Amino acid sequence: MRNAVPILTVVCTLLVIWYAAAVWLNAPWAYNKAERAGIELNFTDLVSDTWSQDKPKLPAPHQVGAEIWKTTGDMVLNGRGFSKRSLIYHSWVTFSATALGFVLGTGLGIALAIGIVYNRTMDMSVMPWVIASQTIPILAIAPMIIVVLNAVGISGLLPKAMISMYLSFFPVVVGMVKGLRSPAPMQLDQMRTWSATPAQTFWRLRLPSSMPYLFASLKIGMAASLVGAIVGELPTGAVAGLGARLLAGSYYGQTIQIWSALIMAATLAAILVGLIGVLQRIILKRMGMA
């Protein structure tokens, strides 16, 4: 809580800068309009106009807030919470792809990490490629993966989830390899003196001691997998999902819509990463590691 005051100060400063930037960026259009109408703008008029344009270059925070409320809370109150115009619906679409990709990616990551830790050949041949795989800008291939999988007959959730998976498996592999190797030689020797089988060593020593590493990776993986899902939605023709809202907004110049989708995505990311944080605290506490 010691940090609350500085954080609030920074957030407030950011909001002030945002409002000021909105005035600055939207002023040319306001002047243009006033000139055509033949009115002289004083400062108050200018500010009120720049904060309430229909298609501003930079919408003011309260405009974005109003748009988000209109497409979430208001629709829920009207009983249309899952209509296609509601951001809740779009967030849900993005979330389901993110979650599926995240689960697949985590599974693949843990499996690869176990293979790498227990098999020397895999360690030497796969590990360099795992690292190299991330220097390939996978997001660039997203459109192709989706088109190709569509052609094979796989459509809907899975292609997007594949991209999320590719992005989220990497932090898990790296973290888990580190984690599974984290027991000290002394601890491993101890297991040997108890004549523990490799399986027992894995379940009772290596896996538990890798947990802190796993959760740190899961947080990064979750954020990455959300990015993957959003970018994966771009080439599907702007049907559903937060990425589709971004694309549709950029086609029609609906800046308020873009910003509201962006804030929604940020909130989603914050909630998901926060959830993992809570899970981490509970589990590590139960395991006596926190």
Add this chain to the structure above:
Amino acid sequence: MGWLVFALGVWAGGWWLNHVLAHRPKTRLTRLAVPVIFGVTILVIWEAVVHGLEISPILLPPPSQIAVTFAAKTDILWEDFVQTVIKGALTGYVIGCGAAFLIAVAIDRFPFLQRGLLPVGNFVAALPIIGMAPILVMWFGFDWQSKAAVVVVMVFFPMLVNTVQGLQDTNAMQRDLMRTYAAGYWMTLLKLRLPAAMPFIFNGLKIGSTLALIGAIVAEFFGSPIKGMGFRISTSVGQLALDLVWAEIAVAAMAGSAFYGGIALLEKAMTFWHPSQRGRT
């Protein structure tokens, strides 16, 4: 059928070779050979499976066809490379990392800012910043300036957070030693804290290097002039010219690896004293 058997044989052969190599004492040669053999095996299997299962080249072109396209279209690929990597990604990367570094040094002087900005920066670093792309494309136009802007925003926060953390990575004893030498703020910064922060700064630079390419390419999906890797990929997918797409991906992969590798080499040269670098040969 023959192709599939061949693929299986290559897989077994490659794995056996790697198995043998991996269980011999580690030398520089085996360390390099094992991953290379693995990569070549994958390529050969890809080629064989495409022929064996008679997959349409429209869906998945074999590596040989991609190589032919690559050789035939080098002029287009080079033009796209200059537009996206040199103009978009590199410019943005330099501006973004430079700005983040300077701001981090400034923040570091004020503990209040540090406590306020660091959590916010950490939060922003986890956000899907790529979503800013359409907005920035709207602001800065379709040419490379908007791509550079996206890259600046993407690399800024990881770099900021890493540098600030790095600057705090000195202990009280070391700082006291600098005080006994009567070193001022700038002297301490230059001689102690910046060198100590180097591993963190390079970590930020490495994270940024992959983000920069991704940012520049994805930003082109939202509008670009008629060149650039992102533009070429999205239009070629529409024309089902997947061999060209794969050639672009190969370029992107090589550029990404070279970028990352270059920074890793620089890191090795500049932080040779750090324990994480000393252990290796």
